[in-house]
Amino acid sequence: MLKNVWSGNKQDKISKLPLENIYRNSCGCKKDIDTSQFQKLYLEKELYVAALNFSPYFGLEFENVDTFEELVRAVHLRLAYKAYGSPGDFGTIFFCMCDESEYNKEDAVEKHLNCTEYMYLKAIISGDTVSPHDIRFKRSELIPEEYRRRSSSLFIFDLHSKDDCYGYIAIQNDNIEKVKNIIKPLVFSINNALERIKMYSENQAINQIRAQSYNDPLTGIPNRLGMERYTTRLMERLRYSDEKYCLMSIDMDGLKYINDTFGHLEGDRALTAAANLLNDAKPDGGIICRTGGDEFVAIFISSAEKDATDFIARVEDAIKAANSTGEYPYELSVSIGYEFCNKDSDMLMSLHIADNKMYESKKKKKKNRKD
Numbered sequence: 001m002l003k004n005v006w007s008g009n010k011q012d013k014i015s016k017l018p019l020e021n022i023y024r025n026s027c028g029c030k031k032d033i034d035t036s037q038f039q040k041l042y043l044e045k046e047l048y049v050a051a052l053n054f055s056p057y058f059g060l061e062f063e064n065v066d067t068f069e070e071l072v073r074a075v076h077l078r079l080a081y082k083a084y085g086s087p088g089d090f091g092t093i094f095f096c097m098c099d100e101s102e103y104n105k106e107d108a109v110e111k112h113l114n115c116t117e118y119m120y121l122k123a124i125i126s127g128d129t130v131s132p133h134d135i136r137f138k139r140s141e142l143i144p145e146e147y148r149r150r151s152s153s154l155f156i157f158d159l160h161s162k163d164d165c166y167g168y169i170a171i172q173n174d175n176i177e178k179v180k181n182i183i184k185p186l187v188f189s190i191n192n193a194l195e196r197i198k199m200y201s202e203n204q205a206i207n208q209i210r211a212q213s214y215n216d217p218l219t220g221i222p223n224r225l226g227m228e229r230y231t232t233r234l235m236e237r238l239r240y241s242d243e244k245y246c247l248m249s250i251d252m253d254g255l256k257y258i259n260d261t262f263g264h265l266e267g268d269r270a271l272t273a274a275a276n277l278l279n280d281a282k283p284d285g286g287i288i289c290r291t292g293g294d295e296f297v298a299i300f301i302s303s304a305e306k307d308a309t310d311f312i313a314r315v316e317d318a319i320k321a322a323n324s325t326g327e328y329p330y331e332l333s334v335s336i337g338y339e340f341c342n343k344d345s346d347m348l349m350s351l352h353i354a355d356n357k358m359y360e361s362k363k364k365k366k367k368n369r370k371d
Contacts, residue, residue: 001015047178047181048181050181051181051182051185054182055182055185055186058078058185058186058188058189059189059192061074061077061078061236062074062075062189062190062193063193064229064232064233065193065196065197066197066200066210067197068097068122068123068194068197069123069132071190071193071194071197072095072122072123072125072130072132073130074193074233074236075093075125075186075190076125076130077236077237077240078236079093079125079186080125080127080128080130080240088127089178089179090125090171090173090179091126091152091172091173091174091176092124092125092126092147092171092172092173093124093125093126093169093170093171094121094123094124094143094147094169094170094171094172095121095122095123095124095125095167095169096119096120096121096142096143096167096168096169096170097119097120097122097159097166097167098115098116098119098120098165098166098167099116099117099118099119099120099136100116102116102117102118114165115139115158115165115167115168116139117138117139118136118137118138118139119136119137119138119139119167120134120135120136120137120167121133121134121135121137121143121144121147122134124147142154142156142170143170143172147172149172151174152172152173152174153172153173153174153176154170154171154172155170155171155172155173155176155183156168156169156170157169157170157171157183157187158187159187159190159191159194160191161191161192161194161195161198162195164195164198166191166194166198169187169190171183213225214226214229216275216289216290218268218271218272218290219271219272219275219276219290220275221275221278221279221288221289221290222287222288222289222290223289223290223291224289224291226287226289227287227289227291227297227299230287230289230299231299231347234299234301235343238342238343239343242342243301243303243342244301244302244303244340244341244342245299245300245301245302245340245341245342246298246299246300246301246302246307246308246338246339246340247297247298247299247338247339247340247341247347247350247351247354248297248298248299248308248311248336248337248338248354249295249297249336249337249338249351249354249355249357249358250278250295250296250297250298250334250335250336250358251294251295251296251335251358251359251362252270252271252274252294252295252296252332252333252334253333253334253335253362253365253366254330254331254333255267255270255271255293255294257330258270258330261330262329262330266329270328270330270332271290271294273322273328273332274296274319274332274334275288275290275296277315277318277319277322277332278296278298278315278334280318281311281314281315281318282298282300282311283300283301283302283307283311285300285301286298286299286300286301287299287300296334297351298311298338302340303340308338308340312336315334315336319332319333319334333365335358335359335361335362335365336358336361337353337354337355337356337357337358337359337360337361338354338357339351339353339354339357
């Protein structure tokens, strides 16, 4: 090539040089080596490493689930959105749970050790979708007939804890090799979560304490701890998506005036009324929290300015309607500021920005208020 250039001869700008790997022993002797085995070992090693990095989070992410439905959503969020490989690598996952009505006092201990004769298909995870179900079928079918694919393999994994059998997970997958290392820790974590859910459901006192710890005792809406619980799940959802959320700072106007003029009991009634109006106006899947005396926070998935302004309009309409009844010897009013965020946003800084916008709105209103 260089000789052609030096001699002035025509030389193509691109020259392809065929290459061939020649494997040799340390002595230099050439030997035929089958590289497919090395490639297989390397792939297995990579899958083990990925599973080791991925599986420890199961216990943390399933720890706060209180119901079976929440557990299924948590599993879906963890496995979907290309968290480990790709969504389709796990195939279709069927949650088949025991029929509790078959258990009775005479042989409850014995029956709890095994799956019931009839099972309930309670949920299906397939790729990036999850769907609830409530289909009763005979255990010998493994999964309902309408979901069987004759050409696909079906793998069964028991769901149990100590002496309690909850059911099983059926995975319909033609190539389970890629995810086989993650299934055991997944099932183990699901079993632990199911044991906690059962304990909560059987102990009403624990349920009441947990509900009280997450909710404001005066208004009944979530408190700061409830907001932290919601945001933890929100951040997990956003980790695997590009969704945005709206963070709103909300302040009740004139609470000091109400307390000083009409008494603190009336102030509590006004706070409860404001909380109910805000909670009724929140978008689906959103949350309204009381974070302080007259302070509230709203959070909901959205990236559209219209969603925020529509929420504010619903709140203003509801407050106007409440004030028009003459039930209150004062005017209910709230000030709202908001900021849109994504998974990389600093939530505290975003809330500070929303606070500043809320205070600007409050200043404008205060000029027209008697208090």
